Every structure is written in structure tokens, then in C-alpha cells.
Amino acid sequence: MFRSRAFGIIIILAITILLPGQSASAKDQVIIFQDVAYSFEPTLAPPSLGWRQTTLPLNGNVLGVEKPGLEPRIVWLRFSFDRGELGAGPFAISIDATSQVFETFVGNQLVSSNLSIYGNEYLRSYQPYLIYFSGSALSPNSNTISLRIHTSTGMIQTLDGIRIGQDIAVKQHFDRQYFSQYLGPQLVSAALMALTLLVSILWFTRRREKALAGLAVLGILWIANNLQHQLLSSFGAPVFFQYVMIAFPFFIMFSFVGFATSFFQNSIEKSLKLTAVFTILMAALARYLWFVVPFSNVVVICFAVPAAVAISCLFLKEAMRTERSESIAVLAAVICAFLFILHDLGREIALWHGAGFELMPYASILVFCTFGFAIGKRVLASLAAKEDLTAQLGQRIETTKANLLISEKARRELEVSSAITQERERMMREIHDGIGSSLVAALASAERQGRQSSTAVVALKSALTDLRIAVDSLEPVEGNVTTLLASLRYRIEPELKKANMAFEWKVDEVPELDWIDAPNALHVLRIFQEAFGNILGHAKANRIRVACKMQLSEGRPGIIIEVADNGRGFDPTVRPGGRGRQNMRDRAEALGGKLSIEGAPNAGCSVTLWLPLIRPKLV
Amino acid sequence: MQNQAQIRVAVIEDDPASLERITIALSETSDISIVAIARNVANGKELVEAGGFDVLLCDLGLPDGSGITLIRQAALKHKNIDIIVITIFAEQNKVMDSIKAGARGYLLKGENFDQCAESIREIQRGGSPISPAIARQLLKEFQPKEPSKQNETHQALSKRELEVLNLLARGFSFIEIGDLLGITRSTVATYVKNIYQKLEVNSRSEAVFEASSLGIIEMPH
Numbered sequence: 058m059f060r061s062r063a064f065g066i067i068i069i070l071a072i073t074i075l076l077p078g079q080s081a082s083a084k085d086q087v088i089i090f091q092d093v094a095y096s097f098e099p100t101l102a103p104p105s106l107g108w109r110q111t112t113l114p115l116n117g118n119v120l121g122v123e124k125p126g127l128e129p130r131i132v133w134l135r136f137s138f139d140r141g142e143l144g145a146g147p148f149a150i151s152i153d154a155t156s157q158v159f160e161t162f163v164g165n166q167l168v169s170s171n172l173s174i175y176g177n178e179y180l181r182s183y184q185p186y187l188i189y190f191s192g193s194a195l196s197p198n199s200n201t202i203s204l205r206i207h208t209s210t211g212m213i214q215t216l217d218g219i220r221i222g223q224d225i226a227v228k229q230h231f232d233r234q235y236f237s238q239y240l241g242p243q244l245v246s247a248a249l250m251a252l253t254l255l256v257s258i259l260w261f262t263r264r265r266e267k268a269l270a271g272l273a274v275l276g277i278l279w280i281a282n283n284l285q286h287q288l289l290s291s292f293g294a295p296v297f298f299q300y301v302m303i304a305f306p307f308f309i310m311f312s313f314v315g316f317a318t319s320f321f322q323n324s325i326e327k328s329l330k331l332t333a334v335f336t337i338l339m340a341a342l343a344r345y346l347w348f349v350v351p352f353s354n355v356v357v358i359c360f361a362v363p364a365a366v367a368i369s370c371l372f373l374k375e376a377m378r379t380e381r382s383e384s385i386a387v388l389a390a391v392i393c394a395f396l397f398i399l400h401d402l403g404r405e406i407a408l409w410h411g412a413g414f415e416l417m418p419y420a421s422i423l424v425f426c427t428f429g430f431a432i433g434k435r436v437l438a439s440l441a442a443k444e445d446l447t448a449q450l451g452q453r454i455e456t457t458k459a460n461l462l463i464s465e466k467a468r469r470e471l472e473v474s475s476a477i478t479q480e481r482e483r484m485m486r487e488i489h490d491g492i493g494s495s496l497v498a499a500l501a502s503a504e505r506q507g508r509q510s511s512t513a514v515v516a517l518k519s520a521l522t523d524l525r526i527a528v529d530s531l532e533p534v535e536g537n538v539t540t541l542l543a544s545l546r547y548r549i550e551p552e553l554k555k556a557n558m559a560f561e562w563k564v565d566e567v568p569e570l571d572w573i574d575a576p577n578a579l580h581v582l583r584i585f586q587e588a589f590g591n592i593l594g595h596a597k598a599n600r601i602r603v604a605c606k607m608q609l610s611e612g613r614p615g616i617i618i619e620v621a622d623n624g625r626g627f628d629p630t631v632r633p634g635g636r637g638r639q640n641m642r643d644r645a646e647a648l649g650g651k652l653s654i655e656g657a658p659n660a661g662c663s664v665t666l667w668l669p670l671i672r673p674k675l676v
Numbered sequence: 677m678q679n680q681a682q683i684r685v686a687v688i689e690d691d692p693a694s695l696e697r698i699t700i701a702l703s704e705t706s707d708i709s710i711v712a713i714a715r716n717v718a719n720g721k722e723l724v725e726a727g728g729f730d731v732l733l734c735d736l737g738l739p740d741g742s743g744i745t746l747i748r749q750a751a752l753k754h755k756n757i758d759i760i761v762i763t764i765f766a767e768q769n770k771v772m773d774s775i776k777a778g779a780r781g782y783l784l785k786g787e788n789f790d791q792c793a794e795s796i797r798e799i800q801r802g803g804s805p806i807s808p809a810i811a812r813q814l815l816k817e818f819q820p821k822e823p824s825k826q827n828e829t830h831q832a833l834s835k836r837e838l839e840v841l842n843l844l845a846r847g848f849s850f851i852e853i854g855d856l857l858g859i860t861r862s863t864v865a866t867y868v869k870n871i872y873q874k875l876e877v878n879s880r881s882e883a884v885f886e887a888s889s890l891g892i893i894e895m896p897h
Contacts, residue, residue, distance in 0.1 A: 485767060489737065493764045494691065497785045501693035525784075528765045532809055543808030543847025550849070551791075564846050 146192025751778025803865025
């Protein structure tokens with residue numbers, strides 16, 4: 058994964074750099090000069106003597122100036138061609154890029170000059186030139202183009218890509234060159250300035266992010282380097298730019314190491330230190346040797362390349378360690394920058410023609426943006442982590458709040474239930490010690506008098522049963538109606554046994570009715586106590602059937618309880634004398650259930666109570 | 677004259693009326709005799725300590741304390757006796773506490789004192805009465821608990837016992853249950869007694885377990 062990505066990036070870079078810079082269109086009407094003659098005669102018009110031959114590109118001391126002094130000098134360059142090689146006029150000369158001050162002659166005729174009106178200057182901004190001239194200036198056969206170059210030392214800064222031809226074809230080439238060599242770097246520099254300013258402001262507001270400071274320094278350095286493409290005049294000696302050119306790769310390396318220090322966050326500290334020391338050593342050696350062997354740019358390259366390789370390895374190590382996209386992007390940018398610098402240095406010392414223009418300005422924006430992206434990504438990641446944390450904390454607070462609410466609710470419910478329990482126990486004690494004991498004592502006393510079946514004994518026993526059922530209703534049954542019915546049976550079983558009543562118990566397991574609390578439980582118990590009482594008292598039955606099961610009523614789920622006997626029944630048309638049935642109906646209504654009492658003479662009687670599974674909330 | 681089948685009963689009861697009724701009810705029988713009577717916890721302790729009875733009838737609300745302590749003492753001291761609680765209302769929590777202490781049945785004051793002799797015979801035969809509410813309570817008690825709270829001495833109910841308990845909670849009588857499950861009435865009663873016993877054992881071991889986990893007592897390894 059990592060390797061394929063890295064390889065892809067490197068191959069694209071290589072293709073970009075190695076692409077030939079010239080176009081092939083209208084080539085037959087354009088002459089690209091390779092051979093050049095030069096002369097140091099300080100004449101005003103092209104001299105006739107002192108010409109020596111060499112080839113392009115020219116740079117620095119390749120002309121073999123014996124004594125590169127500091128006094129100003131004129132250098133003549135002459136290019137020869139045959140009129141027949143060119144098509145029809147009008148014509149133009151283009152120079153890919155130079156920073157020299159020069160006059161152009163076609164034959165002996167001055168056609169152009171970039172001499173400043175500001176006096177004796179030797180450098181202009183580094184830019185391409187397009188010089189038009191008419192066909193009439195040419196002689197029919199052999200012709201010459203001469204450049205009268207004003208130098209400060211006799212040395213020529215980079216001068217390359219001189220061509221002559223039909224103006225349209227030459228201008229086509231010039232336009233491309235103008236953009237890549239002059240306009241492009243200016244745009245890049247402007248953008249870089251804005252970005253550097255932005256990064257500096259960001260760093261001021263967020264000092265902890267040291268990588269931002271490193272990036273700002275890198276930006277400023279590179280802006281300074283790019284200035285050589287902008288300046289209309291030199292600051293003093295042209296040697297200044299030579300210095301910049303030589304020192305710059307090492308500045309860039311130092312700033313890369315600095316960036317690595319702040320960006321890698323000590324992950325590969327040892328390698329970092331070693332690389333930094335190695336780079337400093339190389340820089341020191343390069344600078345020393347550059348002075349010992351004057352103007353030997355090759356020496357600089359010899360020392361810069363190993364340092365660059367070491368730094369690239371450092372970034373490679375980090376990229377392979379993390380395998381993050383930003384680390385890989387930074388590695389690619391670093392390698393790219395080194396290759397671009399190498400490319401430009403090569404052009405500078407006339408080793409190769411390369412892309413035909415300086416790549417370094419473009420490397421600046423590339424490196425800056427990539428480093429900015431990496432830092433931005435890291436800052437964003439830490440922001441996201443912080444937001445995550447905040448969200449997590451928020452969620453935890455919510456959970457805690459919810460738990461608190463639940464426990465608070467449980468606490469309140471516990472309070473209520475414990476209050477109910479306390480109250481219940483108080484009442485039970487009251488019943489137990491008071492009325493209960495009294496009833497038991499009264500019953501014992503009545504029985505002692507030997508009147509087992511007297512009205513008093515019966516009344517006392519029934520009072521005690523009533524009380525027991527009331528106590529049963531207070532027991533927690535959790536809405537279990539079956540248990541309620543069973544308790545009732547258990548209470549009245551002795552009486553039923555005495556009456557020789559056969560029991561048919563058909564109680565299914567039914568769901569619990571959550572809404573059955575103590576008062577509702579008592580209603581249920583009282584309804585069926587009444588039903589059993591009626592059977593025992595009046596029905597003359599010998600069989601009781603009790604059934605309990607689930608049943609829908611008008612589509613609502615519920616349970617139905619039936620108590621039926623095989624007694625003498627009753628006439629439904631005759632109004633009953635007592636309050637018993639009405640009480641049962643009132644209780645059923647209070648329960649939100651449905652009661653039906655059915656019977657016919659000599660056909661038994663059945664009491665049916667339907668209770669809803671879910672009781673609608675009472676308004 | 678006491679023969680081999682004679683059932684010796686001790687009574688601890690403070691209410692004179694109830695005591696009188698029990699005495700009368702039992703005096704009418706030939707196979708049951710009251711051998712000791714106490715009216716409070718202090719005397720009850722001596723009574724339990726002295727022993728010499730087969731069945732203990734014990735009231736819970738005694739003037740100088742709860743009958744529960746006496747029940748526990750008796751159950752621990754005499755393994756082969758039956759303990760019956762005397763109560764007016766048979767409230768769930770009191771009955772449950774009594775069973776946990778070691779009781780195996782209860783008499784309702786004013787209700788079945790006339791059947792008091794029969795209850796004593798029944799319990800001696802190995803059966804125990806149970807109300808549906810208590811059966812339900814027991815079902816809840818024997819629900820599987822969290823494993824951490826359960827110790828290895830915990831006794832679970834058998835499938836049959838759970839079945840019996842479930843039917844009891846739904847109000848079926850011993851006879852009906854016997855018919856439903858194809859067993860005799862007395863087998864059902866024995867099941868109930870076993871269930872009571874397991875509850876007692878569990879509640880005792882739970883008390884020990886809790887005490888040991890609280891560091892109150894030290895368990896021998």
C-alpha cells in the first residue's frame with residue numbers, strides 16, 4: 058500500500074522534471090543556437106576581432122575569464138546563421154531567461170536594449186526576452202546576431218535558449234517561457250507571501266503548534282530566494298545571488314529538519330539528531346570548499362546531495378512508521394523539492410537544459426502547501442478528538458442524569474411503598490392486638506357457654522372471616538387475581554366443607570393485573586365473598602364451580618372469573634330484598650369491570666366478573 | 677397411661693382464652709397430651725431447653741418478645757420435633773419468618789382450634805398446611821437468584837416440588853393436586869414439608885453466608 062503510493066508519486070515527479078521544455082511546432086522556421094562565439098572587446102559595435110568559439114549554455118566562468126575581477130566589463134556573444142535557413146519575415150529573437158543587461162545587434166544594427174535609464178547596472182530581473190526585427194536587416198546569405206552584455210565581473214549569469222525565427226513561432230515559445238519563467242514564479246511568490254502571513258498569524262494565536270512557526274520560517278526563506286526572480290535591480294554585486302544560490306539548499310534542509318523536529322513529535326529523535334548534525338557538517342564543508350575552490354558550484358552539489366538524501370530518508374522512515382497520508386505527502390514534497398533544487402542547480406552550472414525554466418519557485422508552493430496540509434490535518438485530528446471527548450463526556454453526563462432520575466424515581470417509589478408497609482403494619486397491629494384479639498376472646502367465651510351454633514358464635518365467626526379477608530387484601534399480591542381467589546377459597550374452605558359442598562376449581566394461570574392495589578383487591582374479594590355467602594346461605598346447592606381464564610370483552614383483553622352453583626337459583630324478575638347484589642355491582646363498577654349475575658328458578662346461579670388487563674387512567 | 681403412639685405437645689401462648697381453647701380441644705383426644713405450657717419468652721426458653729415434647733405450639737406475639745426466637749431455638753435444639761405457629765391472621769411475612777425459623781405449620785386462632793388435634797396429627801404424619809399466598813411467596817423465594825448471591829449450600833426445589841407449589845399458589849387443594857399429578861394427598865403434604873425445610877435450611881445458610889461475607893463470623897475451611 059505505502060510502497061505503491063510512494064512509487065507512484067516519485068514516478069510522476071520524475072516525468073514532470075524530465076519532460077523536454079521545447080515545443081516542436083514550426084521548428085523548421087526556427088533556429089535554436091548551440092554554438093556561440095564570444096569576445097571581450099569593449100567596443101560599442103560588434104567587434105571584428107578576438108572571437109573565440111564555445112557552446113551554449115553559458116554560465117559563470119565557463120568563458121574562461123583569466124582574471125574574474127570586480128571591475129565592469131563588456132562581453133560580446135555572437136551567433137551565426139544563414140538567411141536561407143529562415144522562412145519569410147518578420148522575425149524575432151527569443152532568449153529563454155537572463156538577468157543580464159544587454160544590447161542586441163542584427164549584423165551591425167542595434168535592434169534592442171534593456172539598459173536602464175538609472176545608470177550603470179548589471180542585473181535586471183530574471184526573465185525571458187522577445188526581440189522583433191524586420192527581414193530588411195538581414196543580408197541574403199550569412200548573418201550574425203550579437204549580444205553586447207554589460208557585466209560587473211566579466212561573468213555571465215545563466216544565459217540559455219537563444220533562438221531566432223519567424224516571429225509567430227518564436228513568440229509562441231516566448232509566451233510559454235514568459236509564463237513558466239516569469240509570471241508563474243511571481244504568482245507563486247505572491248501566494249506564498251499571503252500563505253506565510255496567514256501561517257504566522259495562526260502561529261501567533263496558537264503558539265503551542267511549533268510546526269506552524271517552522272512553516273512560517275520556511276515560507277520567509279523561500280520568499281527571499283524567489284526574490285531573485287522579482288528584483289528589477291540587484292542589491293550590489295551579482296555575487297549576492299550566487300551566495301543565495303549556494304546557501305539556499307542548505308537553508309531549505311535546515312528548515313526541513315526543523316519542521317521534522319516539530320512535526321514528528323520525538324518519534325524518531327535519534328535519527329533526527331544524526332541527520333541534523335550530518336546536514337550541518339555538509340553545509341560547513343560545502344561553504345568552506347566553495348571559497349577554497351572559487352565559484353565551484355559542483356562542490357556545493359557534491360555536499361548537498363548526501364545531506365538531501367539523509368533528510369529524505371528521515372522523512373521516509375517517519376512515513377513508513379506511521380503510514381499516514383500526511384506523512385507520505387510530506388515525504389513526497391521533500392523529495393520533490395530536492396529534485397527541483399538539483400534541477401535548478403544543474404541548470405545554473407550548465408550541466409543540463411532541464412525543463413527550460415527554474416522549478417524552485419514551484420517547489421516552494423508545493424512544499425509549503427503540503428506541510429501546511431500535514432499540520433492542518435494533525436490540528437483537525439486533534440480537534441476531532443477533542444470534540445469526540447466532549448461528546449463522550451456529554452453522553453456520560455446524560456447517562457448519569459438518566460440513571461440519577463431512575464434511582465430518584467426508585468427511591469421515591471420505595472418511600473411510598475415503605476410508607477404503605479408501615480401504615481399496613483400499624484393497622485395490622487391494631488387489628489391483631491385490638492379487634493382481632495377481642496373477637497377471638499368473645500368467640501372463645503361464647504363457645505365456652507356451649508352454644509356452638511348460636512347466632513352469637515356464627516356472627517363472631519363471620520366477623521372474624523370478614524376481618525381476615527380485609528387483612529388478606531392488604532397482603533402484597535402484585536395483581537395476581539388467582540392468588541386472591543385462592544386466598545378466599547382457603548379462608549372459606551372450612552365453612553364449605555362443613556356444608557358438604559363439592560368444589561370444582563378451574564383456575565387457569567392468567568396474567569397479573571398491575572392495577573390491582575389493596576382497595577381493588579378488597580373489592581374483588583368482597584364480591585366473591587358475597588357470592589359464596591349467598592350460595593352457603595340461600596342456594597341449597599351441593600356443588601360450586603370456580604373458573605378463571607383470559608377473555609376478550611368488546612375487543613379488550615381481560616380475565617373473567619365465574620362462580621356458579623347448582624342450587625335453586627332465583628327469579629330474575631323479582632327484585633332482591635337485600636343490598637348484597639347492589640353492593641357487588643358498585644364494587645364491580647369501582648373496579649372498571651363488568652359484573653353479571655344470572656340465574657333462573659331451579660337452574661342455579663352464576664356470578665361472573667370481567668376485569669380488564671389494562672385499566673384506562675381515571676380522569 | 678401413655679402408650680407408644682402418644683403425641684406430647686408443648687404450648688407457648690400468652691392469651692388465656694386461646695390457651696384454654698387449645699387445652700379443651702386436646703383434652704378430648706386420647707392420643708395427644710399437653711406436657712408443658714409457657715406464657716412468655718423467658719419461660720418458653722426453659723421449656724424448649726428442657727425438651728421432652730414431640731410438637732411445639734407457639735404464639736408469635738408474646739408479652740416479652742417474639743416467638744420466632746423460641747421457634748429457632750427449638751428447631752436447632754430438637755431435630756425431630758414439629759413446630760406449629762399460633763396466629764390470628766396468618767399474615768404472609770409472619771408465616772414466612774416462622775417457616776424460616778423452623779415452623780412447619782400454623783393454627784388460626786378462633787378458626788380451627790376444634791381441628792387443632794387433627795392438625796397436630798397431620799403434621800406428625802409428615803404433612804404441612806400451606807396457604808396460596810404463602811405458596812406464591814415461596815415460589816418467589818426459590819426463583820433463581822444472582823449467582824454471586826448464591827452459595828453452594830443453597831438448596832433448589834425439584835421440578836415436582838415447583839409444580840406442586842405452582843398449583844398451590846393457584847388455589848388447588850391437596851386432593852385436587854394429588855388428582856392432577858397422580859399422587860396421594862399425603863405425598864403432596866410431604867412435598868410441602870420438604871419445601872418448608874429447604875426454605876429453613878436456605879435461610880439459615882444465607883444468614884451464615886451473609887455474616888461470613890460481612891466478616892461477622894469466620895468460616896472454617
